[in-house]
Amino acid sequence: MFDKLALFVSKKKSxxxxxxxxxxxxxxATAGTVGGLVSGVPNLLLTTTGRKSGLKRTTxxxxxxxxxxxxxxxxxxxxxxxxxxxxxLQADPTGWVExxxxxxxxxxxxxxxxxxxxxxxxxxxxYPAYNDYQARTDRVIPLVVLEPVEG
Numbered sequence: 001m002f003d004k005l006a007l008f009v010s011k012k013k014s015x016x017x018x019x020x021x022x023x024x025x026x027x028x029a030t031a032g033t034v035g036g037l038v039s040g041v042p043n044l045l046l047t048t049t050g051r052k053s054g055l056k057r058t059t060x061x062x063x064x065x066x067x068x069x070x071x072x073x074x075x076x077x078x079x080x081x082x083x084x085x086x087x088x089l090q091a092d093p094t095g096w097v098e099x100x101x102x103x104x105x106x107x108x109x110x111x112x113x114x115x116x117x118x119x120x121x122x123x124x125x126x127y128p129a130y131n132d133y134q135a136r137t138d139r140v141i142p143l144v145v146l147e148p149v150e151g
Contacts, residue, residue: 023060031101035060041126044070045098046106046146050084051091059085062127063146064119070097070146071111071119078136086144097146104148111143119143 027035027045036043041062048057061072076083082090089095089108097106111119120143124130134141 020060024058027060028098032099036100038062039127041123042099044072046072046085047096047098048085048088049092049094051088057085057088059083061085062123064122066115066119066145068148070099070106070148071115072144072146073123073130074142074144075130075133078133078141080137080139082139082142086142089144094149095146097148106146106148109145109147111145115145116143 023035023043024045027043030036032043039062041064043060044063046059046061048059049055050057063070063072065071074083074086076086085095093108095106095108096103120130123143130141
């Protein structure tokens, strides 16, 4: 029984990794024409530096614009742990965002409660699963502000 469950989980994780890699590949190959809009919400690619490995990792994320910044959800599907990209940004708030064919440096910070009160309903209107994710975990799912670095 446990062997079958472990195999299922392993296959599911492999499928998620493959799907993510394909999303990134198609996004980059088409400058965001494919994969740039999912469920009515725009997608960006966020690259962070691994806090342990030092390797660059890229994650596609839904985002909402806010006064020149980009706001993303650190949901990790309702997992009790924060997503690695958010842990990486907490260790080093510098990241890189790709939107369409543009890539630029950003500085990450935790969104204020006021901003979350405004944007959480917008995110969940487009992607209701965020509410399910929050119900599934004791962790408060944060919104993260990605502010472009001038330069």
